[in-house]
Amino acid sequence: MRFFSDNAAAAHPAVIEAIARSNHLDTAYDGDALSQSLDRAFSELFETDVRAFWVLTGTAANCLALAALCPGYGGIICHKDAHIEVDEAGAPGFFADGAKLMLVDGPGAKLSAESVDAAVGEVRKDVHQVQPKALSITNATEYGLVYSAAEVASLGEATKRHSLNFHMDGARLANAVVSTGASPADLTWRAGVDALSFGFVKNGGLNAEALILFRTELADEIAVRRKRAGHLASKGRMFAAQILALLENDLWLDNARSANAAAQTIANAAGERLIYSVEANEIFVRATAAEAESLRAEGFDFYDWGPDEIRFVTSWDQGGEPVDQLAAAIAAL
CATH class of the missing domain: 3.90.1150.10 (Aspartate Aminotransferase, domain 1)
Structure with missing residues (x-):
């Protein structure tokens, strides 16, 4: 009777069946029809044009996104208990060429616009200190709390005030959507989110996660970074198949x-x-x-x-x- 992590859950039978159907000769990497259909599937889900990439882990999804959103000389504001700080072995700095995590506290691992304002305000605007360039939040948080669409929008306004890019770690986004009743669009890009790590492994997937870009101009950089990071799998259709199976019929x-x-x-x-x-x-x-x-x-x-x-x-x-x-x-x- 295991309750230690949803990472250990079984893959849904529909996912296994989808992988089996994809097990045939096809174009390698992400040139297959299933991988090529991800943009359309996620654009329909989020009610706007997006670019979607499969990756093998949530850490890769988070850190590829942050690498595109924050230069190596910049800082990423996040909660002190965020997964990118506590459970990713320094991967954000590794992927993002040395970018610094700038840690902020808050109840239940949640950040507020006020805490972001305060964190930015503590940094001197000179060359001697790392300047914040991005904000990363987790929905649902590491303590199981969810951000409402209004709370995400408030943080989105804070990112605009401070010229920050906005990333969401959505390893349990599905749980947050169900809990809030908000649409995926309202919880993300309509609230100002630029890039989303969309979790599937915790929710019935086998070994595929999605990285969603609401700023589609970042797609070319992500494609190169994914390859450079060793996450351009040869049989990409088997990762796309999992994601599409879970999206089908909600x-x-x-x-x-x-x-x-x-x-x-x-x-x-x-x-x-x-x-x-x-x-x-x-x-x-x-x-x-x-x-x-x-x-x-x-x-x-x-x-x-x-x-x-x-x-x-x-x-x-x-x-x-x-x-x-x-x-x-x-x-x-």
Whole structure:
């Protein structure tokens, strides 16, 4: 009964079937019909012209985007608990030729326009300090909170005030869309986002993520950077096939609804033990070391997050008995 990460979830059967259908001789790299159809598919989803690229990991999607949005001598404002800071082993600086992450605090790993204004204001406007050039946020955040369309738009206005480019890490964008009820367009480019890392692996994909450019003029640079980074896979059609399968008939949203609903079941059982409100598919719970051990003894797998804090993550394929059992076990502590 594993609740340690949605990265470990099964690939959806529709994804496996789509890969099997793509398993035939075709043009290599991204010249195949499936890869070439991504621009159109995502342009329809986001209600505007975009350029879309498959990549193999969320780290690559994040860092390729940031490399195009921030020069090597610039800074990227992000939360101190952002994935690009805590879980990517310095990859943003590696991909972006030394660009610096400029860390900001905020409850639930969320940033606000005010915190961005303050971060920019602390930097002297001279050659002796790194100047901020981009902003990166995560939706849903590393603590499972979501940005509403209005909150993203407020941050978008801040990026305009300070001439910053705007990136969104959407590893769990599907969960945020379901939670807010906002359209993908309203959560991204209409709110000022320039580039989006669109997560699929956590939501039923096998090994394909998408990098979406709302500023389409960046596409040529991304194409070169993807190749240079070793992410131009030979059989690109198999990555495109996964993404298209999840977009078809809004399967990506159905999967996120299942994960979010499972999280709410556990949240309802946790009650006052909750550390953050549960707005997507992550649940942070107060529990002593002894209580955590008792849950593990019952067969539940999860992360210890801090002193007397544990984290559960639900997946698209995890409804029913395991979720109900975990909810009962937490309620019984």
